Amino acid sequence: MINYDKILADSVKEMKPSGIRKFFDIANTMKDVISLGVGEPDFPTPRAVRTAGIRSLELAKTKYTANRGLESLRQEIQSYVYRKYNIQYDAASEVLVTVGGSEAIDAAVRAITNPGDEIIIPEPSYVCYEPITRLSGGVPVVINTRAENDFKLTKEELLSAITERTKALILPYPCNPTGAIMEREDLEKIAEVLRKRDILVISDEIYAELTFGGARHVSIASLEGMKERTVVINGFSKAFSMTGWRLGYACGPAPIIKEITKIHQYAIMCAPTTSQYAAIEALRSCDEAVAGMLEEYDARRKIIVKGFNDLGLECREPKGAFYAFPSIKSTGLSSEEFCQRLLYSKKVALVPGDAFGESGEGHVRASYCYSLAHIKEALKRIGEFLEELGDKR
Amino acid sequence: MNRKILRLMENDARISTADIATVVGISESEVEEAIRAMEAEGIIRGYKTIIDRERIDENSVSATIELKVVPKAERGFEEVAERIALYPEVESVSLMSGGCDLSVVVTGKTFRDVSTFVAKELATIDSVTATATQFIMKRYKDHGVLLTDEETDEREAISL
Incomplete structure (x- = not known):
């Protein structure tokens, strides 16, 4: 039988995806997930x-x-x-x-x-x-x-x-x-x-x-x-x-x-x-269509940033892209632990900050490419999660 | 500012004043004040719920009725339009360009309710010279809201 290990290039074998990919696979196959996990707009192409x-x-x-x-x-x-x-x-x-x-x-x-x-x-x-x-x-x-x-x-x-x-x-x-x-x-x-x-x-x-x-x-x-x-x-x-x-x-x-x-x-x-x-x-x-999407993103951005801060997860104002990057250090959990537990207990998908480099540790990425109602529901569940976390400690 | 508030409320009448305040960047009490003022000025006319009647066990039939009307000397179509608007069966009354003069949406429990209303009430108004009734068979979208099954999010839960 062919030895694929010999066939494949070392440089490719050494590439990530590391453990984090597993977490993504679980999130992507789980049903009824309220996700703030995507890196793409929700709007249809104009x-x-x-x-x-x-x-x-x-x-x-x-x-x-x-x-x-x-x-x-x-x-x-x-x-x-x-x-x-x-x-x-x-x-x-x-x-x-x-x-x-x-x-x-x-x-x-x-x-x-x-x-x-x-x-x-x-x-x-x-x-x-x-x-x-x-x-x-x-x-x-x-x-x-x-x-x-x-x-x-x-x-x-x-x-x-x-x-x-x-x-x-x-x-x-x-x-x-x-x-x-x-x-x-x-x-x-x-x-x-x-x-x-x-x-x-x-x-x-x-x-x-x-x-x-x-x-x-x-x-x-x-x-x-x-x-x-x-x-x-x-x-x-x-x-x-x-x-x-x-x-x-x-x-x-x-x-x-x-x-x-x-x-x-x-x-x-x-x-x-x-x-x-x-x-x-x-x-x-499409300048007008882009402006319309931008206005909608901005409303969501304000809600999600305030939402995280109100929950006690410090979130500085993101001035670009469509992500909030709150700190979860106050929970004492690592980014990955936080995201995994949140996913399993509340079915909310966030991306651990260390997926974007070690310096992202202590943060999570929350995309706001979702409707306001969806974002509010996710925030509510994150709030419940934090409360239960607090009770346990 | 008012326009921003209206845009948010038009999308979701139940949006909290706290959320409006966050998005618009003013205090909650200022939002409440602005809404009260718009209600007083008649800019905001009410808050209703969009119901997909097909999903509840309730008989409901609607029809669009096109009316031809002889306008009155002084007030044109106003008088008859206002009179028709008073009926609780009437959901909307609009003055139209084109083939008819007034377009009226009437809702009742059964076809007979609606046809009786048209025959006995609308058609007998003196200045109404003709009616054309079109029953609505199915609604796909109402007040900008899709009544068909919601689109599912095709995106995966996580992508970088």
Whole structure:
């Protein structure tokens, strides 16, 4: 019989998923779970976008597109990124359409990493950066951002992580799971460090449209001198509620995009054609739909943050993405214990903070991609859970 | 601010004043005051429950009745519309553009209730020259709320 252990690559076998995956599997198969566990919007994709996708199918627009993506889509991306974030890219040479932001991150990291190169990753953050870095032969250098800094990346933390082998900094803001954003003055301090060095920023801005309380997203690429050293990654999943369409993009300096495009060309050919046609419509006509979703998220955000604080779980105000990241330290439980017990006793699914890096320990991630009624019910059950926990102690 | 409050209440009339206060960013007593003021001004006209009558064991029949009406010299359609609105059987009265003048929704326990009401009450009003009754066979959505089986959340309980 074939020995699969010999067949599989060591680097892949060593990859997580670790124990936490088991917990997810249990949550995902359990019935009647009130979940605050997902990382995707609950809204349907705006109708105009769906219609555009259907129309493209009716017209049999089902061939491969250019490797870089449809020219008309790249032009829309160019004008959108300029209109929204004030960065001027050339649609022909500085924009690449990818299969979600995920592919863009993967290809960008692969394009720059020689064996042993270091990639700086602030955590807690989305789970893909570290495994992708390792698979590319790179060495992840984790920065544990701190709750007292609202999980922002500081200049000092960055400086202490930089070595001669540093190739790139991943900048994952607005941040899943913390909801942290980097405002202009925060970014200026980071930019000041990077301007003097040959370090690329891979700025994962997938949640850029989802910022609250008057704070507009600022891209580090829009700061002086930073466009030439930044790859901006964005996509349609979060802002336009298009997760299943699998469409994203990377914008950056032509010499980098050109090399990323080679990887994309060999690995993927081109992003799904139907999704590309739909995405043109999203960028052209959906500002109002996005604003409507944003208003709804904001109402939920306020309710959930107040809800956690009222329950005695300290929750700072998340200014971006669609997650609250309350501390559960007051319970004396670890994040995983907390989530497991909550799931079994009250059937509420949250994600333990350490799923996003060690520094997430002591917190849980609660998504508010759910109706207000659903969120209120989950909070009520968490309250019961905390009460029973208190009685036992 | 009022518009924000209304948007929340329009979605869910039972939303607590505490939740409204949290979302709008004012105190609970300010919310209560604003609601009272809107009630007094007639902006908020009432709170009702959306019931899917098919799910309870209760006979209920509704019909939309299109009326042609001869308008009065001074008050046009107002007088007859207001008169019709007084019947408890009448759920709504609207002035229409197009083929008919008034559209009236009438609810009763049985078909006969509704047809009797139309024949004896509406059709006999002097200025009403014609009626066209359309019975409602099934409601799929009422006041913006789906009455079909609720959509299930296709998302998994946890995704990162």
